[in-house]
Structure formats: C-alpha cells, structure tokens
Amino acid sequence: MALSRSGSNLLKPISPFFSCARAPSILSRSISSSNDSITVETSIPFTAHNCEPPSRSVTTSAAELRSFFRDMALMRRMEIAADSLYKAKLIRGFCHLYDGQEAVAVGMEAAITRKDCIITAYRDHCTFLSRGGNLVEVFAELMGRRAGMSNGKGGSMHFYRKEGGFYGGHGIVGAQVPLGCGLAFAQKYSKDENVTFAMYGDGAANQGQLFEALNIAALWDLPAILVCENNHYGMGTAEWRAAKSPAYYKRGDYVPGLKVDGMDAFAVKQACKFAKEHALKNGPIILEMDTYRYHGHSMSDPGSTYRTRDEISGVRQERDPIERIRKLLLSHEISTETELKDIEKEVRKEVDNAISKAKESEMPDPSELFTNVYVKGFGVEAYGADRKELRATLP
Numbered sequence: 001m002a003l004s005r006s007g008s009n010l011l012k013p014i015s016p017f018f019s020c021a022r023a024p025s026i027l028s029r030s031i032s033s034s035n036d037s038i039t040v041e042t043s044i045p046f047t048a049h050n051c052e053p054p055s056r057s058v059t060t061s062a063a064e065l066r067s068f069f070r071d072m073a074l075m076r077r078m079e080i081a082a083d084s085l086y087k088a089k090l091i092r093g094f095c096h097l098y099d100g101q102e103a104v105a106v107g108m109e110a111a112i113t114r115k116d117c118i119i120t121a122y123r124d125h126c127t128f129l130s131r132g133g134n135l136v137e138v139f140a141e142l143m144g145r146r147a148g149m150s151n152g153k154g155g156s157m158h159f160y161r162k163e164g165g166f167y168g169g170h171g172i173v174g175a176q177v178p179l180g181c182g183l184a185f186a187q188k189y190s191k192d193e194n195v196t197f198a199m200y201g202d203g204a205a206n207q208g209q210l211f212e213a214l215n216i217a218a219l220w221d222l223p224a225i226l227v228c229e230n231n232h233y234g235m236g237t238a239e240w241r242a243a244k245s246p247a248y249y250k251r252g253d254y255v256p257g258l259k260v261d262g263m264d265a266f267a268v269k270q271a272c273k274f275a276k277e278h279a280l281k282n283g284p285i286i287l288e289m290d291t292y293r294y295h296g297h298s299m300s301d302p303g304s305t306y307r308t309r310d311e312i313s314g315v316r317q318e319r320d321p322i323e324r325i326r327k328l329l330l331s332h333e334i335s336t337e338t339e340l341k342d343i344e345k346e347v348r349k350e351v352d353n354a355i356s357k358a359k360e361s362e363m364p365d366p367s368e369l370f371t372n373v374y375v376k377g378f379g380v381e382a383y384g385a386d387r388k389e390l391r392a393t394l395p
Helices: 061-085 102-111 125-130 135-142 176-190 207-221 265-282 310-317 321-331 337-360 366-370
Strands: 003-005 011-013 025-029 037-041 047-049 055-063 115-118 194-200 225-231 257-261 286-289 381-383 390-393
Touching: 037 321, 047 207, 047 225, 047 265, 047 337, 055 061, 055 225, 055 265, 061 102, 061 135, 061 321, 061 337, 102 225, 115 176, 125 135, 135 337, 176 207, 176 225, 207 225, 225 265, 257 265, 265 286, 321 366
Parallel strands: 115 194, 194 225, 225 286, 257 286
Antiparallel strands: 003 011, 025 037, 037 055, 047 257, 381 390
C-alpha cells in the first residue's frame, strides 16, 4: 500500500485503491473491424452507497481503445508543455495541471453527449479539450493571447465553451457546484433529458455550499451528478488531514454514491453512464473518482513536500491511465508498439505546432480591459480611482 506524507515524517495510508495495479482485462473480443464489440472488465469493483453498483463489464471497441490512448496522450503532452511554458514565464499567474487524471475527462466524455453539461474548478484544460476545444485556443489563452478561447482574458482557471456544454473552470473553491445544480434545474425545467456533471476536488468537498446545493438538488430531484475528483491532496495537505470522513461518495448521506477507480477510463465511462441514467430517473448522485495528480496543486507547488517521490513514481508505474490502455492495445494485438510510438510522436508534433501558432497571436489591446464586463447597452462608464476622470464608456 502506498503511503502519504504531510509535514515531517508523518505517514499514513491514503487509500486501499492505491494497492491495485491490475489493468482492465478483455473478456471477449471479435476485432475483424475497429467497430466490432469488445467486452472489458474494470480493474476493480465499484463501491456503492444507497444504490446497486453497475456491472464491471464494459462494452468498447478497438476504435474507442485507440481514441482513448490518443486523447489521453494528447492531454498529457499538452499539460507537460504548459509546465515548460510556465517555467519559461510565457504563462503567468495561476496554472493547475491535470496530468495523471486524464481518464476522468476521457471516460466521462465517452458516456455522455455535448448536450449534457459539465462545470468544474480551475484544473480545467483537459475538460475544455474533451468538450471540443482545440490546442491553439488552450495555449493562446494560457499565454494571454488574442487567439485564446477567451481572447486571452480568462487565463488558466477560466476556460469555457458553451457550445460544447462546458460551463467553465472556476477559481473560487466549490463555487461551481451550486452553479452546476442551477444548470440541472434548467435542464429539468426544460424537460430536455440531459444531466449536469458538477466537478470538484477533495479539498472542495468540505465546502458548506456543496451541501446546501445538494440538499436543494435532492429535494427537487434535479439531474445533477456531483463528481469528486479525489486526487488525495488539496493545496499542500493530504485528504485525511482535512476531512474527518474522506469517503466522499458517502458524504451526501441521503443521496446515493459510487466510488470509482478514476485511473481506469472504462470504469469512469461505466460509472458516468450509470449516473446519468440514475439522475434522469431519481435525481442527484455522487461519484467519487479515485485519481491522482502528478504535478503539485498548482505550478507554485512542487508537490513533493507533503508526499514522497516514491509514492508519485509508484502510482505512475502501477495505475497510470495511459499505460493501462497501452497494455490492452498491445496484449490483444489491436496496435503494435511502433504504432503507439508513432501516435505519441504525432501528438508531440501537434502540441508543438499549436504552441507556435499561439505564440504568433498578439496580446489583447489594453482597451479590452473594459469589454465583456457588463451587459451591453446599459451605458456603464468606467472612471479613474478619484471618480473625476472618465477613462472609457463601455459598449
């Protein structure tokens, strides 16, 4: 079992899931074509609270396996590149990376449609990509350039893509959960048979607003799915030091919950499919994704002062989501090692090209500071600090 460390020589087990290294196994396959059905078993069973867990058998195809590998490899490379750009001071401010947690974004997207909504916290780059965003929009936004998805004005923590059903990354811890329940209210009011996934971390799981929003969602049977991405560490501290009850899937009490191996894309896919069906019929449910971040909490956090380097390398070796898919593709002769290396080379080139294009984009004009602040047509005026000098009249 892996150990976590917080403070000086303070060790404690972090999760029984960390001792599980077994990749999903294929139970049956018939791959005369890339779309033929393949049955995969999740790496470990689901753990349920106030509900019956879904089956561990998940239907997939060779094409989906390949897409999982490529999508996660692209996300991983994007985040590693963002790390380098930050250290080169081309990205400023806050920057929270998602490498290690890619299976959550990819598995969730495989189970839902773009009409379903996702809202998350500030670790949002990969979710934006999974909802239809592109690399140039990502890197340009991170570097504050006009070609960014918010014209360079939002930065790392505030990605957004309404046309893809992605209602943003949010910088205030836990604030996105009530907003997500509001989206679910709109879905129920409109009777459109879609759901909202409101995502948050283990650190935000102790926020009072989360429980208030969940209470209303349960009273009104809203199609809200609260997803705790439990990577076991908040900002510089382990979950067990911050939460008396770190069994986050049970924290809803009266709301059903499911604990999921968040490093297994197929377990995430199955859980999200199950949760969507439940939420449309019965109201809210909590999913706890047992995952792990390889970087620190943000770029300002080395990520190794409150946990051991051996722990990080152990998770990489035993539970890495990309390596799990790689093993399936190789052991069942869907792809060769050379083909997978070629995909990784293509991904690296795609990321490098996107960075080059993003760098060519100009910085926003200073006048952009006064746009997108208020609703158009209200004639709002912006003054200087002394309220005497009129600086601009907003459109």
